[in-house]
Amino acid sequence: MAALENRPFVKMNGLGNEIVVLDLRDAPLPVPPAEARALAREDVLPFDQIMALYPPKSEGTRAFVRIINADGSEAGACGNGTRCIALYEAGRTGDNHVVFESVAGLLDCTVAPEGITADMGVPHFGWHDIPLAGPVADTRAIELQAGPAEAPVLRAPSVVNVGNPHAIFWVHDIEAVDLGRYGPELEHHPVFPERANISAAQVVSPDHIVLKVWERGAGLTKACGSAACAAAVSAARIGLTGRRVTVTLPGGDLVIDWRESDDHILMTGPAVFEFDGRLTAAMLDAPTGVGAA
Numbered sequence: 001m002a003a004l005e006n007r008p009f010v011k012m013n014g015l016g017n018e019i020v021v022l023d024l025r026d027a028p029l030p031v032p033p034a035e036a037r038a039l040a041r042e043d044v045l046p047f048d049q050i051m052a053l054y055p056p057k058s059e060g061t062r063a064f065v066r067i068i069n070a071d072g073s074e075a076g077a078c079g080n081g082t083r084c085i086a087l088y089e090a091g092r093t094g095d096n097h098v099v100f101e102s103v104a105g106l107l108d109c110t111v112a113p114e115g116i117t118a119d120m121g122v123p124h125f126g127w128h129d130i131p132l133a134g135p136v137a138d139t140r141a142i143e144l145q146a147g148p149a150e151a152p153v154l155r156a157p158s159v160v161n162v163g164n165p166h167a168i169f170w171v172h173d174i175e176a177v178d179l180g181r182y183g184p185e186l187e188h189h190p191v192f193p194e195r196a197n198i199s200a201a202q203v204v205s206p207d208h209i210v211l212k213v214w215e216r217g218a219g220l221t222k223a224c225g226s227a228a229c230a231a232a233v234s235a236a237r238i239g240l241t242g243r244r245v246t247v248t249l250p251g252g253d254l255v256i257d258w259r260e261s262d263d264h265i266l267m268t269g270p271a272v273f274e275f276d277g278r279l280t281a282a283m284l285d286a287p288t289g290v291g292a293a
């Protein structure tokens with residue numbers, strides 16, 4: 001019998017980033033990677049991330065959240081998923097201020113009519129924090145490129161960890177970038193021992209960035225909240241923008257504010273409830289060869 005069989009789920013999205021909320025606080029159990037991969041199949045319940053809620057570990061928090069990518073791997077941060085669980089918890093309890101905890105730290109969220117704001121914590125720029133495979137003095141632009149060696153299409157990304165690892169390639173024409181072509185090799189490049197989320201970013205003005213993201217463990221997505229945070233702080237760090245920007249993703253806009261007083265990153269945007277149901281054996285049971293480790 002599949003471990004998650006008969007568990008209730010809620011399907012939500014944040015700017016089209018497909019999120020499944022599994023509230024496992026009553027009867028906690030780990031999400032088996034093979035069951036996550038089976039569930040993520042196109043004809044079952046395609047998702048980018050599962051946000052699995054476990055009993056709280058720290059006082060004042062609602063749940064300890066584990067983030068599972070569509071390929072069954074685990075992530076330390078998911079901005080769009082965080083807004084989704086904030087909306088879910090606010091709907092369940094009527095509280096518009098909710099705090100979660102993840103492996104990366106506390107996630108303080110406020111649900112308001114104009115949007116859901118999540119405090120995503122502080123960025124880490126050291127090579128070992130990201131992590132990179134070896135020492136790099138300046139993570140504002142590292143040696144890495146994609147495309148023909150003599151005329152690279154993407155080059156010299158900024159790298160940062162915002163709870164998960166990100167590389168941001170600065171481009172002049174975002175429409176011309178085929179991230180689906182270069183994302184897989186960059187995600188798995190040996191410079192990233194834990195793989196990385198890969199973005200192409202065009203700075204349109206000092207308060208506006210346009211972004212495309214190839215997500216680690218999920219591929220091309222309509223939006224990635226942590227990538228928006230990563231692009232915003234990296235752009236501000238190298239003087240391309242101020243500390244408050246709108247980030248436009250294929251699924252819509254997020255406002256990112258890199259707060260001066262304490263360096264915390266505040267992300268504001270929407271979340272949407274779609275439908276709910278119960279997981280069945282058929283949804284979790286991958287035919288031989290599909291979802292196998």
Ligand SMILES: N[C@@H](CCC[C@H](N)C(=O)O)C(=O)O
Nearest residue numbers: 075078079080164224225226
């Ligand atoms: N969709 C997310 C990012 C999810 C985790 C990421 N794929 C990783 O493995 O780090 C977001 O909205 O931030």
